[in-house]
Amino acid sequence: MQEQAKRIAGLLYDGVLSPQDWYDGLDGLREALGAGLFDYFTLSTISSQASGSVNNQGYVGLHAEKLREYQDHYIGQDLRMAALAQLPVGQLMLDHEHISTREMSRNIVYTDFLRPCGFQHTLGALVRDEGGSRDFLGFIRPSDHAPYGANDKALVERLMPDLTRAARLRARTGQLARHAALGLAALDALPQGIAVVDAQCRIQYSNPAADRMLARPGAMSVRHGRLSCHDGNAQARWQSIVADACGRQVTGMAGALQPAPGARSWMVTVLPINARHPMALHQAPMALAVLHDPAAPNGIDPRLIGEMLGLSPTETRLALLLAAGNTVKDFAAAEGMSWHTARSHTKNLLRKTGCRRQLELVALLQSLRIG
Amino acid sequence: MQSETQVIAGLFYDGVLQPQAWHAAMDAMCTQLQAGVFHSFTLDESSAPTPESAGNLEQFGLHARHMAEYETQHAGNDPRLAATLRLATGGVMLDHEHFSAREALRNPVYADWLIPLGLKHTAGTVVRLEGSALDIISFMRPRDARPYSADDKRFIERLVPDIARAAKLRARMVTLSRSAHLGMAALDSLRQSIVVVDAQCRIHHANAAAERLLALPGALGARQGQLRCAVGTVHERLEQLVRGACATPAKAGAIALADGPQRLVAAVLPLQASHAWAGMQAPMALVVAAMPGAASSLAPRLVGDMLGLSPTETRLALLLAAGKTVKDFAAIEGMSWHTARSHHKNLLRRAGCHRQTELVQLLQTLQFA
Numbered sequence: 240m241q242e243q244a245k246r247i248a249g250l251l252y253d254g255v256l257s258p259q260d261w262y263d264g265l266d267g268l269r270e271a272l273g274a275g276l277f278d279y280f281t282l283s284t285i286s287s288q289a290s291g292s293v294n295n296q297g298y299v300g301l302h303a304e305k306l307r308e309y310q311d312h313y314i315g316q317d318l319r320m321a322a323l324a325q326l327p328v329g330q331l332m333l334d335h336e337h338i339s340t341r342e343m344s345r346n347i348v349y350t351d352f353l354r355p356c357g358f359q360h361t362l363g364a365l366v367r368d369e370g371g372s373r374d375f376l377g378f379i380r381p382s383d384h385a386p387y388g389a390n391d392k393a394l395v396e397r398l399m400p401d402l403t404r405a406a407r408l409r410a411r412t413g414q415l416a417r418h419a420a421l422g423l424a425a426l427d428a429l430p431q432g433i434a435v436v437d438a439q440c441r442i443q444y445s446n447p448a449a450d451r452m453l454a455r456p457g458a459m460s461v462r463h464g465r466l467s468c469h470d471g472n473a474q475a476r477w478q479s480i481v482a483d484a485c486g487r488q489v490t491g492m493a494g495a496l497q498p499a500p501g502a503r504s505w506m507v508t509v510l511p512i513n514a515r516h517p518m519a520l521h522q523a524p525m526a527l528a529v530l531h532d533p534a535a536p537n538g539i540d541p542r543l544i545g546e547m548l549g550l551s552p553t554e555t556r557l558a559l560l561l562a563a564g565n566t567v568k569d570f571a572a573a574e575g576m577s578w579h580t581a582r583s584h585t586k587n588l589l590r591k592t593g594c595r596r597q598l599e600l601v602a603l604l605q606s607l608r609i610g
Numbered sequence: 611m612q613s614e615t616q617v618i619a620g621l622f623y624d625g626v627l628q629p630q631a632w633h634a635a636m637d638a639m640c641t642q643l644q645a646g647v648f649h650s651f652t653l654d655e656s657s658a659p660t661p662e663s664a665g666n667l668e669q670f671g672l673h674a675r676h677m678a679e680y681e682t683q684h685a686g687n688d689p690r691l692a693a694t695l696r697l698a699t700g701g702v703m704l705d706h707e708h709f710s711a712r713e714a715l716r717n718p719v720y721a722d723w724l725i726p727l728g729l730k731h732t733a734g735t736v737v738r739l740e741g742s743a744l745d746i747i748s749f750m751r752p753r754d755a756r757p758y759s760a761d762d763k764r765f766i767e768r769l770v771p772d773i774a775r776a777a778k779l780r781a782r783m784v785t786l787s788r789s790a791h792l793g794m795a796a797l798d799s800l801r802q803s804i805v806v807v808d809a810q811c812r813i814h815h816a817n818a819a820a821e822r823l824l825a826l827p828g829a830l831g832a833r834q835g836q837l838r839c840a841v842g843t844v845h846e847r848l849e850q851l852v853r854g855a856c857a858t859p860a861k862a863g864a865i866a867l868a869d870g871p872q873r874l875v876a877a878v879l880p881l882q883a884s885h886a887w888a889g890m891q892a893p894m895a896l897v898v899a900a901m902p903g904a905a906s907s908l909a910p911r912l913v914g915d916m917l918g919l920s921p922t923e924t925r926l927a928l929l930l931a932a933g934k935t936v937k938d939f940a941a942i943e944g945m946s947w948h949t950a951r952s953h954h955k956n957l958l959r960r961a962g963c964h965r966q967t968e969l970v971q972l973l974q975t976l977q978f979a
Contacts, residue, residue: 252623252775256782404623408779411627415786421815421894422793425806428879428896435796444792476962493916494962495972504968506975508916510799512792525792527799531975533968548864564967598933601974 240394243271248401255408262293264405265376268398269295272391274378276358281410282373289314291413309352317348319361323375328368329399334361335386353379360386362395367406374406432530435512437523438485440465440478452530458498458505459530466528468496477507484509484526506531533563544604554588557581561597562604614642615765619772626779633664636747639769643762645749646670647729652781654743661745661780672727684719694734694746700774702766705732706757724750731757735770738777745777803830803899806881808892809856811837811849823899829868830876830899837897839867848897851878855895867899874901916976923957926950930966931973 247267254261261279269277278294289310296306314320322337334343343349343359353359359382367374380387395402423444426433432449436442441464445453453460459468459477468474473496480492491511495504508529545555553574560570571581585597594600618638625632632650640648647670651663667677685691693708705714714720714730724730730753738745751758794815797804803820807813812835816824824832829840837852839845844867851863860880867874881894914924926939940950963969 249771249775252772252779255779400620401623404620408623408626412779412783412786415783415790419786419789419793421806422797423789424881424894425797425804425815425896426793428881429804429898430877430879433796435792444796473962490912490915492918493972493976495964495968496962497964504963506968506972508975510801512795512799525795527796529800529975531971533971564971 240397243267244394244397247271248398248405251398251401251405252408255405255412258293261409262295265293266295268395269378271394272362272378272387273380273384274362275381276379277377278379279374279376282375284371284373305356313348313352316346318342318346319348319363319377320375323363323365326365328365329403330364331392331395331399332361332363333387333392334363354382357382360384362387362391364395364399364402366399366403367410369407369410372410374410376402432532434466434528434530435525436466436481436528437525438482440467440481442466443525449530452532456498457532458496458502469498470496470500473497480507480509481526481528484511485524503533506533548592550588550591553584554591557584557588558592558600558604562601614638615768618642619769619776622769622773622776623779626776626783629662629664632662632780633666636664637666639747639766640666640749642765643733643749643758644751644755645733646752646755647672647750648748649750650745650747652738652743652745656742660743661777661784670728676723676727680723684723687717688719689713689717690719690732690734690748691746694736694748695744697736699736699739700767700770702733702735702763702770704758704763725753728753731755733758733762733766735766737770737773738781740778740781743781745781747773805837805897805899806894807837807852807897808894809853811852813837814894820899829874844868848876848878852895852897854878855880856893858893860893860895874899876900913973913976917961917972919957919960922953923960926953926957927961927969927973931970 247264250260250264250267254264265277265279269275276295278292278296280289280292280294282289292306294306318338319332319334322334323332326332338346349359358379360380361377363375363377365373366376426444426446429446430448432452433444433446434442434449435444442461445466453466458470458473459466461467466477468477476494477496480494484492491509493506493508496507497504508531510527510529512525512527544550544558545552548558550558556574557567557570560573561567567581567585568578570584571578574581589595589597589600592600618635621631621635621638625635636648636650640646647665647667649663649665649667651665652660654660667673689709690703690705693705694703697703709717715725720730724732729750731751732748734746734748736744736746797815797817798819800817801819803823804817805813805820805824806815813832816832823830824837829844831838831840837848839848844865847865848867851865854861854863855878862877862879864875864877867876876897876899879896879898881896910921910924910928913919913927914921917924917927919927922943925943926936929939929942930936936950936954937947939953940947943950958964958966958969961969961972963972
């Protein structure tokens with residue numbers, strides 16, 4: 240039993256990161272208990288919704304519909320769940336100790352659900368109860384098997400500290416992985432260039448839009464893992480902006496950085512990242528840089544902007560020229576059309592976007608492009 | 611004995627989330643091994659985040675300067691470290707099995723550092739080897755104590771599988787916490803409202819700005835965990851765009867949520883599942899809402915703080931952003947054109963701008979950043 244319990248505990252801890260090991264650990268315990276079925280699931284205490292079930296129901300011929308049927312019709316009348324709800328985390332529930340044979344023969348969960356599927360006795364426990372969700376684990380024996388005995392109880396009790404600890408670690412890992420996935424995916428999807436740097440300008444994260452900007456020749460690039468400016472003056476300015484955002488309690492810093500005398504500047508906004516965020520883990524101060532190159536519409540494909548606003552290709556070109564700081568006259572010259580025609584395109588453009596003035600249109604485009 | 615190792619293993623697992631439990635586990639091993647000092651640390655050549663090291667070096671009178679001395683003068687030729695690294699993973703190094711007492715006495719690490727500090731025999735093992743990272747635990751006995759015995763070795767060996775497993779979990783947790791913190795905190799620091807929703811408009815995450823926007827009565831709100839527009843037709847259009855962004859192939863779109871002075875536009879963008887681990891199997895969309903007002907709607911204090919401007923320069927910047935000229939500014943402030951021009955020069959210099967159009971663009975980016 241010693242070795243068996245140790246092996247199962249090891250699989251459960253490995254299961255914190257590996258779903259297969261988690262399954263194998265639970266299945267190993269099921270086998271050791273002589274049960275036919277195991278089910279591990281999370282119940283939200285707020286919505287009473289079950290989720291994240293790990294079980295071997297497919298193996299024993301029970302399919303997803305059966306599980307749904309249980310959740311829809313039976314879970315509310317399940318005497319086993321009622322008994323479990325009374326017990327603290329980690330305490331075992333053997334159904335025959337809580338529910339008499341008479342009660343079992345009258346309860347529809349036993350008569351209409353378990354027995355027709357060929358199952359009866361259940362050993363269960365609440366293994367985690369924190370932050371609005373509870374994890375339950377159950378092992379169910381075939382109907383021709385005897386109720387669970389003292390040996391079964393001893394084995395599960397021996398494993399219980401490992402089981403509850405692994406359940407907590409697994410839930411925490413899942414939550415962190417979810418947060419990390421959502422947060423980084425959201426930053427990745429933003430069309431503006433975003434880079435997270437530490438006080439020494441070392442890049443900790445950059446989104447695809449920033450990667451594209453930094454790969455092109457421009458005001459900034461990555462050197463030895465640091466986000467830096469080519470021009471000496473701009474570099475000094477950039478470093479001091481980042482140091483300020485990382486060091487002092489400021490709302491943020493912003494400035495224009497010029498790649499070379501006479502060239503178009505990049506607009507850079509640097510915001511401090513809150514180190515008191517609940518997920519911070521002894522973290523060095525960091526800052527978030529939003530990069531904007533007015534000369535190159537970063538992020539969304541220009542064609543997409545036209546599509547979003549329902550513009551013709553000509554109107555889209557006009558809108559982008561205006562956004563880059565050019566005039567209607569410049570547009571007429573570039574397209575080789577009369578000023579009159581250009582003006583009528585402008586009118587249509589404003590009408591279609593619902594803007595009253597050119598300035599509003601520029602602002603609208605800007606908000607679409609970077610947001 | 612069996613239960614003692616079990617308790618210690620449990621402490622190591624608790625140490626995955628709680629540094630003090632990891633410390634307690636090391637302390638318990640240290641007591642069991644009759645050692646005076648324990649140390650659990652990570653060697654990593656990359657700049658990746660590492661778990662906290664744990665030790666009771668200070669209790670034994672070893673201070674930061676001793677550790678600095680070790681790191682600069684001795685770590686490079688420490689025969690204990692070399693012997694530990696030569697062993698296969700999970701192997702336990704007892705120093706007397708690798709070099710004689712004579713050799714030890716001649717070695718500067720023992721002669722000039724350990725023994726003067728009152729320590730001698732060392733047991734150590736590598737508990738994690740992943741990429742460029744190494745987690746090592748070590749125990750040092752007082753200098754008058756005997757070398758570690760075979761029993762001591764067996765005791766460590768019994769615990770190594772659990773420590774190794776816990777060390778791996780701990781390292782993974784540090785990386786995950788960091789990614790989660792970085793992503794969430796970065797989103798929170800943006801001033802745009804950003805909401806992650808699934809195809810049914812259920813909110814999975816809202817950054818700090820979005821939480822504020824959704825809490826206010828307005829064009830966009832949350833009801834029963836779902837993103838909702840106040841106007842029915844607009845909501846239908848938003849639902850359609852969100853479904854489009856969650857479909858394959860995914861499509862981005864934009865929508866005006868409210869017109870007039872409270873104008874609010876939103877871009878609906880597909881969320882790539884490139885970082886998908888558990889929990890993000892369903893396709894999701896990003897709703898980014900912004901108020902494309904004139905830059906003059908910016909709070910003067912914010913502009914002043916962010917660009918490092920004086921109050922006068924801030925007023926000038928906001929006027930220029932609203933389409934006014936330096937002359938207008940001079941008239942409004944009742945100052946000479948010459949004075950206004952010198953404010954203008956200072957303003958451009960402080961913002962790092964070379965032309966006035968650059969300044970206007972910079973102010974425009976400010977309101978969305």
